[in-house]
Every structure is written in C-alpha cells, then in structure tokens.
Amino acid sequence: MPPRPLSFRLLGLVLLGLVLCAGTSQAGKLSPLAPSPNWSHLDGYQRTITRGDFTRMINGVYSPDGDFWKYAQIDDQKVTIFSDLAKAEPLFTLHFATSESACAPRPYAYKTQATSSDPSRPLKGIRIALDPGHIGGDWAQLEGRYFKLGDDPPVEEAHLAMVTCDLLADRLEADGADIVWAKHGYEPVTDLRPDSLHREAIAALALRPDTTKKISDEMAIQRMIDNEAALLFYRVAEIRARAEVVNKEHPDLTICVHYNADDWGDPNHPTLIGNSRLVIFVNGAYEKSELAFDDMKYDLLRKLLDRDAPQEEKGCALVGQEMLDTLKYPAESYVGGYFARHVTDVPSVFARNLMASRLYHGPVIYCEGPYMNARDAYYRIIAGDYLGQRVIHGQSYPSIYRDYASSVEKGVLKYFGR
Numbered sequence: 001m002p003p004r005p006l007s008f009r010l011l012g013l014v015l016l017g018l019v020l021c022a023g024t025s026q027a028g029k030l031s032p033l034a035p036s037p038n039w040s041h042l043d044g045y046q047r048t049i050t051r052g053d054f055t056r057m058i059n060g061v062y063s064p065d066g067d068f069w070k071y072a073q074i075d076d077q078k079v080t081i082f083s084d085l086a087k088a089e090p091l092f093t094l095h096f097a098t099s100e101s102a103c104a105p106r107p108y109a110y111k112t113q114a115t116s117s118d119p120s121r122p123l124k125g126i127r128i129a130l131d132p133g134h135i136g137g138d139w140a141q142l143e144g145r146y147f148k149l150g151d152d153p154p155v156e157e158a159h160l161a162m163v164t165c166d167l168l169a170d171r172l173e174a175d176g177a178d179i180v181w182a183k184h185g186y187e188p189v190t191d192l193r194p195d196s197l198h199r200e201a202i203a204a205l206a207l208r209p210d211t212t213k214k215i216s217d218e219m220a221i222q223r224m225i226d227n228e229a230a231l232l233f234y235r236v237a238e239i240r241a242r243a244e245v246v247n248k249e250h251p252d253l254t255i256c257v258h259y260n261a262d263d264w265g266d267p268n269h270p271t272l273i274g275n276s277r278l279v280i281f282v283n284g285a286y287e288k289s290e291l292a293f294d295d296m297k298y299d300l301l302r303k304l305l306d307r308d309a310p311q312e313e314k315g316c317a318l319v320g321q322e323m324l325d326t327l328k329y330p331a332e333s334y335v336g337g338y339f340a341r342h343v344t345d346v347p348s349v350f351a352r353n354l355m356a357s358r359l360y361h362g363p364v365i366y367c368e369g370p371y372m373n374a375r376d377a378y379y380r381i382i383a384g385d386y387l388g389q390r391v392i393h394g395q396s397y398p399s400i401y402r403d404y405a406s407s408v409e410k411g412v413l414k415y416f417g418r
Contacts, residue, residue: 030295032204033236037298039092044107045305047097051076054096054304061284061309061351062300064341067291081301083294091294094301110362111252112311114416121176126416128172129180129251131242131356132161133258135234137186142194143234145261147270147373153382155372158186160401161257163385164369167405168257172412180249182242182360190241194229197237201228236355243359253315253415255408256356256366259381260332264373276370276377277348279332280320282312283358283366284351285341299358311363317344319365319411324348326407327400329370329377365411369404 030036051074058068073080073087077096083089097103116124136158140146145157162184169179183189205228246254260279264270283303290296303309324331324346331348334340340350357364370377379392380400389396 029207029293031290031293032207032232033200033240034293034295037091037295039298042092042094042298042301042305046095047102047104048106049094049097049103049305050100051079051096053100054079054094057304057309061282061313061343062304063286063291064284064351065288067288068286068300070288071291071297081297091297092301094305106306108250108306108361110250110306110311112363112416116176118176121174122413123172123416124176125178126176126253127178127180127249127251128412129182129246129249129254129360130165130169131182131246131254131256131360132158132165132184133256134158134161135183135186135188135238136162139186139188139234141267142230144267147264147267149270149272149378153384155378155381157259157261157372160259160369160372160381162186163401164404165257167385167401168255168408171405171409175409175413180246180251182246182254188234188238188241189245190233190237192233192237192241194226194233197229197232198225200232201225204228204232239355240359242356247359247361251362253412254360254362254364255319255412256360256364257404257408258366258368259370259372260368261372262374270373272373272375272378273371274375276327276329276374277332278320278323278327278329278370279348279350279368280316280323280346281340281350281352281354281357281366281368282309282316282343283353283364284309284343285339286353287339290353296353296358302361303358306362308363312357312365313344313349315363315365315411315415316349317346318414319367319408320344320346320348322407322411322414323367323369323404326403326410327370332368365408367404367408370400 062068070085071082073082078093080093081091083091111126114122114126116122118124134143134145134157136156140156140158146154148154173179202225205224260277262273286296286300334350340352343349343351354366357366372378372381377400380397383390383392385399385401389398
C-alpha cells in the first residue's frame, strides 16, 4: 500500500511535536501502546515476600546492573517504587514479610509439579499455553521474517513456528496437558493495523532523543512514521493482544516458539551463514532505558512477585539442555552484549527483557530454534516435516520440526517432575 502523503501543515506539526517531545521530562512515561498500570492490582502481593528474596531477585535476574534502585527506596519494612529519578513521584509501596514463615499466600499459584496418577498422561491437570512466533501469511514480508533462495521454497518464520507448535501440542496433549493458544493460524490477534497507528508512531518516535537528527524532508518523515507504525503493529500491538488471550486462561506454563536468524540481506537473494546456534530466554536483565517506563516497572514487579524467575530458570535450563542434546547445535554467545545475561549452568540460557516473556503472566519459556539462514539448518528447514529419516546433503536426518518439538516436550516433562 503506497504511503499516505502528509500535508505541509501536518508535516510542520509532526516536526514540532518530535522536537518538543524529544526534550520533555521522562517522568511518568509509558512505552508505546502500553496502558497506564493499575498499581492497586499489586496490593494482593503485600507481605508475600521478604526483603532478602526481593533484593536477591532484583540484583540477580531483573536488574543486574543496579539501575532498578535508581527508581526505588528500600528499608527493612518496605520498598517504594518511583516514576522519576528524583524519587519525587511515588507509584507503589510494597510491604515485606518479616520472615519466610510469615509470608502471606500469593494471589495465584501456578502449578509447578504434576500430580497425575495416570502414567500414560503425566501432565493431566496442567495447562500450557503455546505462542508460535510472528504472524506470517500476508504479513510475513512486512515482519521481515521471510526470504526465498532461488527456486527453493520460501522460508517464513511464522510457518516454521506453527508447524513446530502443532507437533508440540500433539505431544503435550497426548501427555494429558490442556493446551491453550496465544495465536493459531496466520491472522493477527490484534484488531489494530499499521494504517491506524500513525499517531502512536509519531509519539513513539518522539521518545527517542536522536529522532530529530534523522529528519530531512517530508518523504523521509513519512517513511519513518510508516515504518514505526508497522513495527508497533506486529511487534507491540500483536504481542499485547496475545498476552490478553493468554492471561485470561491462567496457564501454568507458557512456551514461546521461534526460529532464529542472522542478517540475510536482500530477501530475494539471501545470504546463508555457516552455523546455527540455540538460545532460550528467561525474563530479566532490564536495561536502564526500559526502566524509565512506568509500565515496565509494573511488569517487572508482577513477574518478580509471582516468583516467575526461579521457575523460568528451571524450565529454560531443562528445555535448553534438551534442545542442545537433540538438535546438536551449539549455544548462542552474547559476548559483550549488554541486553542479555547468562543464567543457570546451561550455556544457552540467558535473561533478557522480551515483551512476550514480560507480559505473559506466570512462568514463560522463550525458545529460539536454529538459524533459518544457516547452512546446517536451512536445508533441513526447506525439506519440510516428515516421518522417519531423510537424506539431506548426503546425511540422514529426522525432521527438524519434530526434533525441536520433541526436545521441548522432554524438558517440559522434567519441569513438571516427570
């Protein structure tokens, strides 16, 4: 769809808005499309945690750089969260339990142990949400998760994730689990579309201090706004809509399934790289810039107070090790990466603040499978799903989709104690 032209009057307003907003105070701001947090929802967590446990999870998982404390004031009885660095605008005060034995029960308890007496259905009574990454279909190229090499079948991440999730769902249902879907098929969950998000795109651009340096002419501004609106559609609105679906179902565990990739250049003439790597994420490692948003402070506290971190580390370690053992690709490495921190003894498990793992209530296992454009995975990917073994480039392989699904299932069974 061609971009809608901006009138010169609107262009002037956009320029003025970007300049003014870029220099405004950061206090009380929300991330793009985020609703204002209802902090009273956290009152149910009063006195459910000790100061020691709270501090350990902040320092060890959620804010290892210590930036959280720039917005918090703590003593033995309570911690107060502020909107601003000056600590003049309080948002919420959490009161601590005096000891572990004095901790009040949490508002909602997620099952972390299977109780089924049926050995053929060990996950009976467990609810698991599956979130196949990306939208796909007519939206795959807009998302930038699509490429095609010569006469080979196209590679579309949403399709790969959906095939894997369907196989995983069959396995988990056979194990007795109740499956709920964040999204199934190739249509967006959100009702919003890029053309309806131009105002929000302008507001999002205004939050970036370097935005005004990029402004050159009307067409450049239009492209910038169109690109931002598209990002808000598939990267923000879509995930927020899925979170609403998942959170209504109260799953005991949510599994996000993705395939990874390196830069492939022109989608019509993609570049294949040498090797795949595997990575799996727990929610954590919030950056300084993210903690400036009040909604992210709220989401961090919700994850912490639900005690998601220990369960996510356990689940990601178990699933991550199974993926390494089954798929036989090495672990990802974020040497010098400021946005991800290694956790657990499994080399592929990292803490990172991803929107899905932040917004989905309860423990989340966020899997990134093989690289779509790596030679050691690409040819298995385009071979599609199949039973048994198939010779690919002179070597016999099972379906990469079945290997992926099988490894996740094995880790999930161990997570719930089977």
